[in-house]
Amino acid sequence: MAVKDYIRERFFPHLWCPGCGHGTIMGAMIRAIENLEIKKRNIVIVSGIGCSSRICGYLDFHTLHTIHGRALAFATGVKLSRPELTVLAPMGDGDAFSIGGNHLIHAARRNIDITAIIMNNSIYGMTGGQYSPSTGYGDFATTAPYGNIDRPFDVVELAMGAGATFVARTTTYHVTSMIKIIEKAIKHKGFSIVEVLSQCPTYYGRKNKFASAVEMLKYYKTHTTPIGSKDKKNNLELIERGIFVEEQLPEYCEEYDKVIQKASQRGRDGKA
Amino acid sequence: MKKNVLFLQGNEACVEAALYAGLDFFAGYPITPSTEVAELLSYRLPRKGGKFIQMEDELSSMCAIIGASLTGKKTMTATSGPGFSLMQEALGFGVMTETPCVVLNVQRGGPSTGLPTSGSQGDIMQARWGTHGEHAIIALTASNNQDVFAMTVEAFNLSETFRSPVVLLLDEVVGHTREKLILPEPGEINVVERLKTSVPEGTDYHPYLPREDGRLPMSDFGHVHRYNVTGLAHDMWGFPSTNPEVVYELMRHLVDKIQGHTHEISMTKEFHVDEAEILLVSYGASARTALHVVEDRRQRGEKLGLLELQTLWPFPDEIVKKRCAAVECVIVVEMNMGQILHEVKRVSDNPEKVFLANRIDGSFIAPADILNILRIIQGKGA
Amino acid sequence: MERRRIIFSGSGGQGVITAAIIFAEAAVLYEGLNAVQSQSYGPEARGGASRSDVIISDTDIRFPKVIQPNILVCLTQEAYDTFSGLLRPGGLLITDNHYVRQGGKVDAKQVGLDMYSSVMEAIGRPIVFNICMLGAFVELTQLVKKESIMKVLKTRIPSGTLELNRQALELGVRLAKEFKQ
Numbered sequence: 001m002a003v004k005d006y007i008r009e010r011f012f013p014h015l016w017c018p019g020c021g022h023g024t025i026m027g028a029m030i031r032a033i034e035n036l037e038i039k040k041r042n043i044v045i046v047s048g049i050g051c052s053s054r055i056c057g058y059l060d061f062h063t064l065h066t067i068h069g070r071a072l073a074f075a076t077g078v079k080l081s082r083p084e085l086t087v088l089a090p091m092g093d094g095d096a097f098s099i100g101g102n103h104l105i106h107a108a109r110r111n112i113d114i115t116a117i118i119m120n121n122s123i124y125g126m127t128g129g130q131y132s133p134s135t136g137y138g139d140f141a142t143t144a145p146y147g148n149i150d151r152p153f154d155v156v157e158l159a160m161g162a163g164a165t166f167v168a169r170t171t172t173y174h175v176t177s178m179i180k181i182i183e184k185a186i187k188h189k190g191f192s193i194v195e196v197l198s199q200c201p202t203y204y205g206r207k208n209k210f211a212s213a214v215e216m217l218k219y220y221k222t223h224t225t226p227i228g229s230k231d232k233k234n235n236l237e238l239i240e241r242g243i244f245v246e247e248q249l250p251e252y253c254e255e256y257d258k259v260i261q262k263a264s265q266r267g268r269d270g271k272a
Numbered sequence: 273m274k275k276n277v278l279f280l281q282g283n284e285a286c287v288e289a290a291l292y293a294g295l296d297f298f299a300g301y302p303i304t305p306s307t308e309v310a311e312l313l314s315y316r317l318p319r320k321g322g323k324f325i326q327m328e329d330e331l332s333s334m335c336a337i338i339g340a341s342l343t344g345k346k347t348m349t350a351t352s353g354p355g356f357s358l359m360q361e362a363l364g365f366g367v368m369t370e371t372p373c374v375v376l377n378v379q380r381g382g383p384s385t386g387l388p389t390s391g392s393q394g395d396i397m398q399a400r401w402g403t404h405g406e407h408a409i410i411a412l413t414a415s416n417n418q419d420v421f422a423m424t425v426e427a428f429n430l431s432e433t434f435r436s437p438v439v440l441l442l443d444e445v446v447g448h449t450r451e452k453l454i455l456p457e458p459g460e461i462n463v464v465e466r467l468k469t470s471v472p473e474g475t476d477y478h479p480y481l482p483r484e485d486g487r488l489p490m491s492d493f494g495h496v497h498r499y500n501v502t503g504l505a506h507d508m509w510g511f512p513s514t515n516p517e518v519v520y521e522l523m524r525h526l527v528d529k530i531q532g533h534t535h536e537i538s539m540t541k542e543f544h545v546d547e548a549e550i551l552l553v554s555y556g557a558s559a560r561t562a563l564h565v566v567e568d569r570r571q572r573g574e575k576l577g578l579l580e581l582q583t584l585w586p587f588p589d590e591i592v593k594k595r596c597a598a599v600e601c602v603i604v605v606e607m608n609m610g611q612i613l614h615e616v617k618r619v620s621d622n623p624e625k626v627f628l629a630n631r632i633d634g635s636f637i638a639p640a641d642i643l644n645i646l647r648i649i650q651g652k653g654a
Numbered sequence: 655m656e657r658r659r660i661i662f663s664g665s666g667g668q669g670v671i672t673a674a675i676i677f678a679e680a681a682v683l684y685e686g687l688n689a690v691q692s693q694s695y696g697p698e699a700r701g702g703a704s705r706s707d708v709i710i711s712d713t714d715i716r717f718p719k720v721i722q723p724n725i726l727v728c729l730t731q732e733a734y735d736t737f738s739g740l741l742r743p744g745g746l747l748i749t750d751n752h753y754v755r756q757g758g759k760v761d762a763k764q765v766g767l768d769m770y771s772s773v774m775e776a777i778g779r780p781i782v783f784n785i786c787m788l789g790a791f792v793e794l795t796q797l798v799k800k801e802s803i804m805k806v807l808k809t810r811i812p813s814g815t816l817e818l819n820r821q822a823l824e825l826g827v828r829l830a831k832e833f834k835q
Contacts, residue, residue, distance in 0.1 A: 008500075008511075010509075010511075011511050040498060041494065041495065041496055041498060042494065044493050044494075046339070054512075056500060056502070057500050057502070057511055057512060060498055061498055062342075062493040062494065062498050062499070063498070063499070063500045063501065064339065064342065064493075064500075064501045065500065065501065065502035065503065065504065065512075066335065066365065066503065067335075067361055067362060067365050067503055070331060070332065070335045070362065072332075073327065073331065073332030073333075073335035073336055073339070074335045074336065074338060074339035075339060076299075076325070076327070076332070076335075076336050076339065077297070077299060077335065077336030077337060077338065077339025077340035077341075077347070078339040078340065078342065078343055078493060080297070080323050080325055080336070080340065081296065081297050081323055081339070081340035081343045081345045081347075082343040082493065082494050084494070085343070085493065085494050102328055102329065102332075103328065103332055106327075106328040106332075256318075256323060256325075259318045260318040260321055262318075263315070263318035263319040264318070264319055264321070266319070277682065277683060279678065279679040279682040279683055279689070389694075445692070445718065448692060448693070449690055449691070449692045449718045450675060450678060450679075450690065450691040450692070451682075451688070451689065451690045451691070451715070451718075452682045452688060452689070557718075560716045560717055560718060561716070561717050563716045564716035564717035567716065636718075636719050638717075638719070638721065639717060
């Protein structure tokens with residue numbers, strides 16, 4: 001099918017600003033789903049609040065646009081009650097690391113088969129450019145007029161610490177590899193986190209002396225490097241991208257099926 | 273046939289009823305005095321192939337039951353005081369997206385951590401207005417195990433009929449008191465199943481275009497119809513809209529579908545009201561003390577009656593108004609500082625004849641608390 | 655029957671709440687009576703004083719708490735000191751001689767039994783002290799049959815300890831009978 005077969009044309013044009021990276025991520029998600037040949041009716045997209053969350057309205061799947069930070073909590077309800085559905089949770093960095101940080105680490109700990117795609121633009125875009133937990137130290141934002149003094153999360157380390165069984169990072173510059181990574185993340189049986197660095201020229205870019213979206217994309221090109229590359233050894237400032245963790249551990253819904261089996265083997269009095 | 277008689281706590285009676293009503297999915301977080309509900313369901317639900325999950329907090333519990341409900345399951349969470357506060361935002365999402373689910377709040381003393389192991393009825397207004405924005409809500413309560421069972425089944429039924437979260441307001445006393453429950457046979461109490469769309473694949477399904485009777489047939493996630501669910505104001509497709517006409521229609525629908533059916537939702541019990549000169553109005557555990565006083569005083573020839581409310585929201589205006597008009601005075605009996613008192617005064621033609629007998633210190637309201645007010649009203653001195 | 659209001663009291667770990675539940679359940683499930691049982695929750699349930707209220711009647715029970723009991727069981731001195739003043743005049747007060755020294759001032763039929771020491775002597779397991787108390791309680795009050803208590807025990811406890819509990823129940827019945835003579 002063509003890309004337009006996966007979108008709800010009725011609701012276009014979308015509300016993302018010119019130059020925003022989020023549309024690129026939406027395109028990559030569609031292409032990954034197309035490559036995996038998953039039926040549209042078997043896919044549920046669950047988002048939170050903010051620029052990222054609007055992806056729900058545009059995609060022609062079952063879509064659930066929830067409340068700030070709670071996408072993974074709703075997604076957990078969807079997935080556990082209907083494990084046969086493929087559940088994707090595109091979220092912003094505010095959703096995932098700030099207000100919803102708790103749900104992120106607990107979904108990772110449970111290893112429930114949900115694909116979290118974190119559209120990280122290092123800023124709160126919808127509310128007008130306030131700093132987020134992934135805004136860099138010293139960066140500027142509408143609530144950090146003197147420079148940000150918060151230290152940002154290293155998302156990859158956070159995900160690994162929480163026990164996620166699939167952890168990856170990519171950027172909106174590296175579209176081909178982003179599609180492949182999302183494909184692998186969806187196929188992965190268990191909780192997967194894909195961080196996508198996504199440019200916000202309107203707020204983050206303007207506040208931090210990026211002349212344009214193109215400048216920001218060039219930055220992703222020059223300031224990132226594949227995991228374990230020689231460049232990283234020479235320049236520790238480079239951000240690594242690729243798949244950091246990919247391991248098989250018991251998945252939550254399958255574990256619960258075992259609970260159902262155990263429970264149904266007991267007699268009415270509760271004895272085996 | 274011998275009836276199946278059980279001896280159990282109110283919280284356990286609620287679990288029996290939820291399973292009777294077809295509960296498939298429960299998400300919750302431990303909190304006194306509601307925890308028995310989660311404990312028992314963690315044991316019972318998987319035995320019927322249902323799902324139980326202990327979430328990381330109450331916010332996520334409320335979210336998870338809405339997510340699960342959208343896949344076509346009957347869902348529920350259970351909490352108390354502080355947990356109910358945490359659920360308020362997602363409860364509003366359930367209202368806005370018209371997602372059926374049942375939220376049990378076994379009330380304890382508040383505000384804040386308050387009195388975790390004491391009974392209270394302090395969350396009546398929170399159930400009504402706890403989530404932000406104009407909206408309508410259904411809230412039920414019960415005073416004994418048999419009624420806990422009936423009202424729990426009714427909570428599921430109303431949530432399906434009106435596509436709305438339903439709040440079930442029990443309290444520590446009802447939740448923890450052990451007494452008899454005669455377990456109804458299957459079919460003895462009506463169980464409402466979800467109304468699902470008959471629109472075939474390929475034909476437009478409008479998830480948020482009410483039928484003429486105001487009802488909205490649902491389509492499960494995973495079924496042929498793919499649509500958008502959002503907490504934003506939305507049009508008939510479920511797509512966000514700021515168009516004033518669209519928003520107006522949505523707001524009217526959300527409120528009217530419940531307020532406009534108050535008479536169908538209103539459930540009360542009446543004890544000796546026809547010949548009463550003094551009417552007690554009460555609900556939940558307090559109604560047990562009120563009924564004790566009514567029966568006791570009637571033996572001495574005093575003309576007391578009790579109107580027990582089982583539906584708290586939407587408030588049963590007409591019934592209360594009619595019953596208040598027929599008596600000389602009214603005493604509202606509750607464990608708060610007058611949350612239902614104000615409603616009774618609002619609908620009564622003689623609000624100056626409506627009095628409060630209450631208890632707010634964590635002790636269960638005793639007959640003496642009502643008798644003291646009664647003595648003053650009867651001119652016998654304090 | 656006349657309505658009976660009962661308080662079982664003692665300290666956490668003695669099993670007074672369990673005993674109250676077993677008694678009330680026996681009344682409801684096997685004697686066709688109504689019973690309402692409640693208990694104090696909170697930190698006291700993790701040790702310290704514990705109390706459980708039971709009301710038993712052949713008609714509906716509305717108010718579920720006990721303000722003035724007709725029957726009071728105290729298994730510790732602290733419980734006796736706290737609750738003996740609540741007893742209705744002419745009521746029944748049951749205490750254990752090992753734990754409680756009765757003051758004698760309470761206007762009640764006072765029954766002090768050697769339940770704990772007998773359990774330790776005859777069975778050697780303090781865990782069934784509460785069941786021995788129930789045996790004495792049903793013999794003294796005649797509110798439910800001891801067979802009904804056994805029926806509840808069969809559904810509630812591991813079958814391996816049933817005989818132990820039966821012995822404790824019978825021991826309590828015997829102690830009460832001896833006292834009555």
